[in-house]
Amino acid sequence: MVGLSIGEKYFIQGGIAQDLRTDGRKRLSPRPIFVETGNISQSNGSARVRIGATEVIASVKAELGRPSALHPDKGKVSINVDCSPTAAPMFEGRGGEELSSELSVALQRCLLGGKSGSGAGIDLSSLAIVEGKICWDLYIEGLVVSSDGNLLDALGAAIKAALSNTGIPRVNVAAGASGDEQPEVDISDEEFLQFDTSKVPVIVTLTKVGRHYIVDATSEEESQMSLAVSISVNRQGNICGLTKRGGAGLDPSVILDMISVALSVSERLINTLDSQRAAAEAGKDEL
Amino acid sequence: MRGLQLSLNQTQKVRLQRALEKLESLSSKPNSNASVIVADSIPVNHEDGLLKGHGTSEVNGEVVATVCGVVERVNKLVYVRSLRARYKPEVGDIIVGRVIEVAPKRWRVEINYSHDAVLMLSSMNLPDGIQRRRTALDELNMRTIFEENDVICAEVRGFQHDGLHLQARSQKYGKLGRGQMLTVPPYLVKRRKQHFHNLEKYGIDLILGCNGFIWVGEHVEVTDDMVVDQVSNSEQQSAKADKKILSPEEQERSYTPQETRENICRTANAIRVLSTLGFNITVEVIMDTVELSISLKQQVPIHEMLGAEFYVLVAEKEAARRSLTKKK
Numbered sequence: 001m002v003g004l005s006i007g008e009k010y011f012i013q014g015g016i017a018q019d020l021r022t023d024g025r026k027r028l029s030p031r032p033i034f035v036e037t038g039n040i041s042q043s044n045g046s047a048r049v050r051i052g053a054t055e056v057i058a059s060v061k062a063e064l065g066r067p068s069a070l071h072p073d074k075g076k077v078s079i080n081v082d083c084s085p086t087a088a089p090m091f092e093g094r095g096g097e098e099l100s101s102e103l104s105v106a107l108q109r110c111l112l113g114g115k116s117g118s119g120a121g122i123d124l125s126s127l128a129i130v131e132g133k134i135c136w137d138l139y140i141e142g143l144v145v146s147s148d149g150n151l152l153d154a155l156g157a158a159i160k161a162a163l164s165n166t167g168i169p170r171v172n173v174a175a176g177a178s179g180d181e182q183p184e185v186d187i188s189d190e191e192f193l194q195f196d197t198s199k200v201p202v203i204v205t206l207t208k209v210g211r212h213y214i215v216d217a218t219s220e221e222e223s224q225m226s227l228a229v230s231i232s233v234n235r236q237g238n239i240c241g242l243t244k245r246g247g248a249g250l251d252p253s254v255i256l257d258m259i260s261v262a263l264s265v266s267e268r269l270i271n272t273l274d275s276q277r278a279a280a281e282a283g284k285d286e287l
Numbered sequence: 288m289r290g291l292q293l294s295l296n297q298t299q300k301v302r303l304q305r306a307l308e309k310l311e312s313l314s315s316k317p318n319s320n321a322s323v324i325v326a327d328s329i330p331v332n333h334e335d336g337l338l339k340g341h342g343t344s345e346v347n348g349e350v351v352a353t354v355c356g357v358v359e360r361v362n363k364l365v366y367v368r369s370l371r372a373r374y375k376p377e378v379g380d381i382i383v384g385r386v387i388e389v390a391p392k393r394w395r396v397e398i399n400y401s402h403d404a405v406l407m408l409s410s411m412n413l414p415d416g417i418q419r420r421r422t423a424l425d426e427l428n429m430r431t432i433f434e435e436n437d438v439i440c441a442e443v444r445g446f447q448h449d450g451l452h453l454q455a456r457s458q459k460y461g462k463l464g465r466g467q468m469l470t471v472p473p474y475l476v477k478r479r480k481q482h483f484h485n486l487e488k489y490g491i492d493l494i495l496g497c498n499g500f501i502w503v504g505e506h507v508e509v510t511d512d513m514v515v516d517q518v519s520n521s522e523q524q525s526a527k528a529d530k531k532i533l534s535p536e537e538q539e540r541s542y543t544p545q546e547t548r549e550n551i552c553r554t555a556n557a558i559r560v561l562s563t564l565g566f567n568i569t570v571e572v573i574m575d576t577v578e579l580s581i582s583l584k585q586q587v588p589i590h591e592m593l594g595a596e597f598y599v600l601v602a603e604k605e606a607a608r609r610s611l612t613k614k615k
Contacts, residue, residue, distance in 0.1 A: 003385075003435065003436035004436060005385075005434075005436050005437040005438050005462075005463075006434075006437075007438070007462075007463065007464040007465045007466065007504070008438065008465075008466070008467060008468065010465055010542075011465045011466055011467060011504075011543065013542075014465075014542030014543050014548070015543075015548060015552075017542060018542060018543075018545055018548060020545070020548050020549060020552060020589070021552075022467045022552065022555065023552070023555070023556065023559070023590070023593065024552040024553070024555075024556050024588075024589030024590040024592060024593070025590040026590060029590055032593075032594070
């Protein structure tokens with residue numbers, strides 16, 4: 001991220017105050033979003049999302065594992081984000097670690113629900129195969145390929161798209177195993193089960209610059225922010241998670257405003273994601 | 288046209304395709320002999336003392352190109368000027384750059400070149416406009432002229448033993464104030480007589496840097512400080528000092544006027560569209576595009592300028608323009 005001169009900073013702040021940002025957008029209009037699914041053939045599901053110059057890839061890998069002793073009837077999900085050093089010079093070496101861990105924690109909070117897995121966007125009990133013995137472990141990996149602001153929203157959208165692209169092989173459990181023995185399983189190569197991703201939320205980040213807040217900030221605008229509130233909303237319009245970055249204070253009534261804005265933005269975002277996915281699938285059928 | 292990201296519908300796709308085909312058919316043919324792609328052999332008569340330059344290699348006694356581009360010959364030297372190359376400075380280029388370091392007697396400037404450029408304190412006019420030797424005091428006050436991250440405009444002076452040197456020996460060069468800097472591929476900006484443009488109609492300044500950095504900003508009146516007498520100068524300074532303690536409301540009022548800002552955004556978006564489509568960026572084409580967007584104000588608000596429909600319109604307009612100039 002290069003620095004900005006005083007004149008440029010002033011211009012960006014003025015633009016946000018006057019509701020006309022440097023690329024001609026209004027405060028609450030996002031950039032167009034482009035989604036491709038199924039890019040990585042080795043994974044069970046993957047998606048690449050581009051918002052302006054921001055580009056992220058998410059992949060979902062399913063592996064057989066043992067459920068934890070506390071929740072024998074549930075599978076496990078882990079989310080991890082990596083920042084590629086090609087995205088920005090500051091991600092080189094260990095530079096990206098802070099941002100990666102911040103992003104993964106925020107995504108975990110938005111998508112995974114409570115400790116027991118209840119209320120999560122992903123239904124963990126659908127991942128169980130044999131209670132207490134075998135379950136699916138989902139490894140969700142995010143990769144930031146290039147960064148131009150609004151990474152969290154892009155990653156959220158990519159993970160949602162990747163999950164809806166995910167097919168988990170059907171597993172046939174050989175009968176007869178009993179006691180402590182690990183039952184034998186047969187993984188089908190042809191039959192795949194689709195996920196129910198209707199509960200998976202999308203994330204909308206509202207960045208406050210000066211006295212106003214904006215949707216889908218570019219990295220130049222993010223450099224001028226005082227705080228950012230990320231709200232994850234699902235299809236039903238319920239809030240699944242809320243995180244705030246930046247130390248500046250915020251009036252409680254502003255948060256309510258932000259939430260209602262996030263609701264309308266997220267509805268549009270979910271519809272775009274769905275229509276893009278449908279278009280991509282239709283395009284594949286034609287080929 | 289690589290990596291064009293647009294959600295075109297069927298008709299738009301067809302229209303864009305047609306416009307691009309037309310552009311391709313109009314592209315100049317006479318030069319095609321000189322243009323080569325990788326592994327093309329370059330015809331040379333093997334006299335003694337042939338010099339193989341950049342982008343060439345000898346395979347089986349034949350000189351072949353290793354990059355796509357245009358073959359250039361200078362006396363015995365044969366080299367290939369590559370098409371999608373990084374910016375290569377030439378003496379006299381007007382460039383826009385960003386100061387990245389204030390060093391003893393010099394500023395280091397990022398100019399999109401493989402090295403950073405150097406602007407010496409001695410190769411720029413002092414703010415007081417008097418020609419004199421630079422003292423140690425001037426050196427201490429360098430940050431009052433340019434700071435880190437400032438966007439500046441300068442001219443390429445030439446290569447010296449310690450790198451590429453810039454100069455800013457006129458009032459038109461120097462720090463750029465309010466506006467935005469855009470980055471486009473440098474090969475889209477051709478060297479011309481005029482790189483500074485004051486678009487009076489829109490109240491904006493446009494600087495097309497040869498290095499692919501383009502400045503679009505609020506118009507600033509160039510004042511010759513030598514004529515300004517001492518009194519008004521000190522008045523200005525006191526006004527400046529007052530400016531720093533403004534309440535948010537006052538600050539809002541001193542922002543760029545809405546109309547100017549709209550024009551800046553329109554111009555910037557026009558440049559973005561042109562550079563994505565890969566058209567040469569000249570002030571005429573930019574102004575045509577801006578006027579096109581203004582004439583369609585109802586259908587194309589500023590933020591829609593980066594949408595699919597406007598891209599198609601611009602491509603069609605460019606095709607029409609080129610066929611017109613061709614006929615002439």
